[in-house]
Amino acid sequence: MDRTNRKIDQLRRQIPSFACEPGCHDCCGPVTASSEEMARLPHKSDAEHDAALAHWNCVHLGPHGCEAYDERPLICRLFGTTASLPCPRGCGPKTPTTPQVEKQVHQLIASTRQVLV
Ligand code: SF4
Ligand code: SF4
Numbered sequence: 001m002d003r004t005n006r007k008i009d010q011l012r013r014q015i016p017s018f019a020c021e022p023g024c025h026d027c028c029g030p031v032t033a034s035s036e037e038m039a040r041l042p043h044k045s046d047a048e049h050d051a052a053l054a055h056w057n058c059v060h061l062g063p064h065g066c067e068a069y070d071e072r073p074l075i076c077r078l079f080g081t082t083a084s085l086p087c088p089r090g091c092g093p094k095t096p097t098t099p100q101v102e103k104q105v106h107q108l109i110a111s112t113r114q115v116l117v
Contacts, residue, residue: 004036007108008074014101015077016093024089027080028061033073034112040071041117049116058117073117074105 030053033041044059052059060068066076080087081097097105
């Protein structure tokens with residue numbers, strides 16, 4: 001496993017999870033991810049991407065929420081866990097993501113070629 005994949009796994013472990021409001025997916029929409037993260041997500045066709053984008057949705061959002069939850073990108077994991085990305089519904093973990101980890105996530109995003117999920 002290469003350096004980026006190891007870093008992704010390390011950061012995933014350091015972002016705390018939390019329970020969302022049941023049925024809520026307000027913060028899901030078009031997001032970007034590195035090719036390493038894309039490789040972990042289920043493949044979607046161009047037609048599926050176009051259909052999702054037409055509604056400004058993420059292609060992995062299904063009727064019951066994220067259908068790729070276990071492999072969702074870092075930016076999805078970070079949302080709601082830091083003061084700069086607060087959940088509009090007031091949900092979040094007891095202990096937020098540390099500023100150091102947040103910075104590392106943004107550094108990884110900035111240092112990898114991002115593509116639309
Ligand atoms: S983080 Fe907040 S806005 Fe996003 S899905 Fe969870 S409850 Fe909804
Ligand atoms: S990958 Fe999942 S959590 Fe992230 S925006 Fe898409 S549906 Fe939402």
